[in-house]
Amino acid sequence: MPMKMIWGFFKGTLTLVAKGSRAYYAWVSCLLVLIGIGVLAYIYQMENGLIVTAMRDQVSWGFYISNFTFLVGVAAAAVLLVIPAYVYHWKPIKEIAVLGEMLAVSAMVMCLLFVTVDIGRPDRFWHLIPKVGLLNFPQSMLAWDVVVLNIYLVLNLTISVFILYNLYHKREPNKAFTTPLLLFSIPAAVSIHTVTAFLYNGLAARPFWNASILAPRFLASAFCSGPAFMIILFQVIRKYTRIEIRNEAIFKVAELIAYSMFINLFLLGAEVFKEYYSGTVHLAPLQYLLQGLKGHSDLVPYIWTAMIFNVSAFFLFLVPQTRENYVTLNIGCVLVFIGVYIEKGMGLVIPGQVPDTLGEIYEYAPTGIELLVTLGIWATGLLVYTLLLRVAVPILTGEFFVGEDGRTAVIVDTEFIRRADHLAEQSYRD
Amino acid sequence: MPNQESRDNPAFRMSRRKMMKGAAAVLGALALPEREAPASVWESFFQKHFREMSKPELEKVLARLEKEYSEKYRKAVKVRATPPVEGVLYGYGLDLSRCIGCRRCVYACVQENNPSRDPQIHYIRVLQLNKERGVDLEDAEHYYNPSKVPEKGHFYMPVQCHQCENPPCTKVCPVQATWKERDGIVVVDYNWCIGCRYCMAACPYGARHFNWKKPGLPAAEMNPETHYLGNRPRPVGVVEKCTYCIQRVRNTPGRYTACVEICPVGARKFGNLLDPESEIRYIIENKRVFILKEDLNTRPKFYYFYAT
Numbered sequence: 001m002p003m004k005m006i007w008g009f010f011k012g013t014l015t016l017v018a019k020g021s022r023a024y025y026a027w028v029s030c031l032l033v034l035i036g037i038g039v040l041a042y043i044y045q046m047e048n049g050l051i052v053t054a055m056r057d058q059v060s061w062g063f064y065i066s067n068f069t070f071l072v073g074v075a076a077a078a079v080l081l082v083i084p085a086y087v088y089h090w091k092p093i094k095e096i097a098v099l100g101e102m103l104a105v106s107a108m109v110m111c112l113l114f115v116t117v118d119i120g121r122p123d124r125f126w127h128l129i130p131k132v133g134l135l136n137f138p139q140s141m142l143a144w145d146v147v148v149l150n151i152y153l154v155l156n157l158t159i160s161v162f163i164l165y166n167l168y169h170k171r172e173p174n175k176a177f178t179t180p181l182l183l184f185s186i187p188a189a190v191s192i193h194t195v196t197a198f199l200y201n202g203l204a205a206r207p208f209w210n211a212s213i214l215a216p217r218f219l220a221s222a223f224c225s226g227p228a229f230m231i232i233l234f235q236v237i238r239k240y241t242r243i244e245i246r247n248e249a250i251f252k253v254a255e256l257i258a259y260s261m262f263i264n265l266f267l268l269g270a271e272v273f274k275e276y277y278s279g280t281v282h283l284a285p286l287q288y289l290l291q292g293l294k295g296h297s298d299l300v301p302y303i304w305t306a307m308i309f310n311v312s313a314f315f316l317f318l319v320p321q322t323r324e325n326y327v328t329l330n331i332g333c334v335l336v337f338i339g340v341y342i343e344k345g346m347g348l349v350i351p352g353q354v355p356d357t358l359g360e361i362y363e364y365a366p367t368g369i370e371l372l373v374t375l376g377i378w379a380t381g382l383l384v385y386t387l388l389l390r391v392a393v394p395i396l397t398g399e400f401f402v403g404e405d406g407r408t409a410v411i412v413d414t415e416f417i418r419r420a421d422h423l424a425e426q427s428y429r430d
Numbered sequence: 431m432p433n434q435e436s437r438d439n440p441a442f443r444m445s446r447r448k449m450m451k452g453a454a455a456v457l458g459a460l461a462l463p464e465r466e467a468p469a470s471v472w473e474s475f476f477q478k479h480f481r482e483m484s485k486p487e488l489e490k491v492l493a494r495l496e497k498e499y500s501e502k503y504r505k506a507v508k509v510r511a512t513p514p515v516e517g518v519l520y521g522y523g524l525d526l527s528r529c530i531g532c533r534r535c536v537y538a539c540v541q542e543n544n545p546s547r548d549p550q551i552h553y554i555r556v557l558q559l560n561k562e563r564g565v566d567l568e569d570a571e572h573y574y575n576p577s578k579v580p581e582k583g584h585f586y587m588p589v590q591c592h593q594c595e596n597p598p599c600t601k602v603c604p605v606q607a608t609w610k611e612r613d614g615i616v617v618v619d620y621n622w623c624i625g626c627r628y629c630m631a632a633c634p635y636g637a638r639h640f641n642w643k644k645p646g647l648p649a650a651e652m653n654p655e656t657h658y659l660g661n662r663p664r665p666v667g668v669v670e671k672c673t674y675c676i677q678r679v680r681n682t683p684g685r686y687t688a689c690v691e692i693c694p695v696g697a698r699k700f701g702n703l704l705d706p707e708s709e710i711r712y713i714i715e716n717k718r719v720f721i722l723k724e725d726l727n728t729r730p731k732f733y734y735f736y737a738t
Contacts, residue, residue: 049666051643060627060640120625120640120667127605127624134479134606142604142628204726205598205634284568358555358589358636359567
C-alpha cells in the first residue's frame, strides 16, 4: 500500500511539472536552451581538455571553483530560515522554511556540477566512493567536503520531500522525524561552509588563504548572499503564485542580513589591517586584489565594486526605513548578491594563486567556454529549483493533494506561474 | 611497492567487483571511445590503485601499458615498476655558487621524462635573481632570455620537486593518487588521479604540473625506458611531477638523474642521505646549506648550498 501511495505521488508530480501556464513553459524552455548550450560547451571542453579554459599551472583553479565556493554559501539560506522557524518557532517563517531547504538542494546540485566540470578526469569519479575507490578520509579536506556536501544535499532533500509528502496527504509531518533532522541541518550547514573554508585555509603554501579568519568570514558572508536571493524570490513567489508570504518574514530576513554583513565587513577589515600593517611578503596577494601588483590589476575594479556594493547594502538593511521599503530593499538584495559573488568567488580564489608560489604573476580571466559552461550550470540549478517549486507551491496552497482513494493525485493548479490579479478570479474548480 | 601484502581483503574485493559489474552495465549503454580496443578501455577504466594491485595484477597492467605505448610510439617501450632500494633515501644538493642558469637541466629532464612538448611541461624552473636582493621570489625573473648567461649582477636558482619528507601535496589528495615512497620519492599514479589539482594548490614550490591538453609527445622523442610511477606517457587531465628520475635511480646499478648528468658546471649533487659516506651527506655537514621555505615545515630533501 505505501509503495502504491508513493508511486501515486511520484506520478502526480510528473504530471504536475509537465503542466503550466505559458509563462512557465517559456521560462523552462529558456532554461533548457541555456543548459543545452552549457552541455555543448562542456562536450567541447571534454574533447580538447581543460586547455580551453584560462586556467594554467600558475592559476590552477578559476571560475568554476569560484562559483562553487560562492554557491556553498548560498546553500546557507536554508539554515537562516530554519533557525527562526524551528528553534524560535516563529510562525511567519516556519510556513516558508521548506522553500529555503529546496534552495539549498538546488545550490548543492550546482556545487557538485561545478566540481565535476573542473576536474580533469570525471570518468574516474568512482575513485571518490568510499570502499569502492580510495577516499582519502580524514586526511584530505576535499574528501571531507565530498562527504559533508553530499550529506547536506541528502538531508535537505529528505526534509523537504518528507514535509511536502505529508502535506500532500493533508496531514502534519511527524515531528519525531522532522525535528531531529531539522536541528541537525543547522550544524550541517555550518559544516559545509567551515569545511569549504578549511579546504583553502589548510594550505600553508598560500598565505592569502592560510588565515584563521577565513572560516568565520565564509559563514558571515554566506548568511548574506543566500538570504538576499530568498528575499527576492519570496516576492516573486507571492506575486505569481497563491502562496502568501508576510512582510514581517521578509523584513526579518533582511535584518539578519544586516548583522551578517556587519560581521563580514568587520572580519575583512581585520584581515586587511593585519596584512597592511605588518607588511610582510604575505601582503602581495592582497595588494594584487586591492591595488594591483606590478602593473597587473584585473581584479581591482571588481573588488572595489564588491566593497561599495556590500557597504551600501549594509546601510540599506540597517536603517528600518530603507529595509522596509521594497525598492531600496530589492536594490540592497541585488547589491549583496553581486558583492558577495565577487568577494567570495573570484576575489577569494584567484588572489590565493597570484602571485604563484614562485612569485610569478599570471592574470586569469575566464574564457568563453568557461562562461558558457557556468551559464549552463546556473540554468540547471534554476531549473531544479523551478521544478521543486512547481511541486511544492501547489502542495503548500492545497492545490495538489491526494484524492479520495488515497492514491491518485488531484491537480487543481494547472498554471503555476500566473499574474497575481488573476488569482482572485480563479476558482478551484478547474 | 609498499603494502603489497596488506592489500584488500577478499570481502572488500568482492564488493568492489559487484559494484563495478553494476557500473559496467550502466556505462555499457554509453558510447565507447572509438579508435581504442574496447577491452583495454575497460581494463584501464577499472584498473585498481597501484598500491592495491597484487603482483599478477600489476604485471598484467604493465604488459597492457607496454603494448599500448609500443603501438602508439612504434618502438619497444618498457614499463617497469622497480621497487625502492632498501636502505636508500634520496637527497639532492644544488650549488647556487656554481649554477650559471643555462637551463640545460630543464631540457635534459624533458628528454628523459617524456612530458608534453605541446603544450610544454617543465619539471625544472630556473629563477634569475638579483645578487643585491638575494633569494626573494617576488623579485624572481622566470622567463629571462639573454644571448649569454650568467648575466652580471644575477644568480640562478633552479626549483623542482623538493621531495618533502612532510609533503603537503600528498596529504590533500582526495583519492590517495599521490604518496611518498619509502625511498622518499613523491609519486603519482596517473591512472588513479582524478585531476582535481588540489595538490597543485598545496605545493609551495610550484612543482606539480597538469596535463591541460592531451600531451604532445612526438614518437621520435619518446624515451622507451620507463617506470610506472615515473616517465611513462601521461594521459590528459592528470597531474605529474619530478620523480628524481625514478626510472634511473632505482635501477641496480643506479644512474644519476638526467639533470645531474647534464649540468656543465657540476652544480647538481645527488645521493643517499642514509649513507654517511655519500657526497650529499658531506655537503650537508660541511657547507652552508639552506632549504626553501623552511618555515612551512615541509622538510625538503632538496638542499641549496654555497660551495665557494
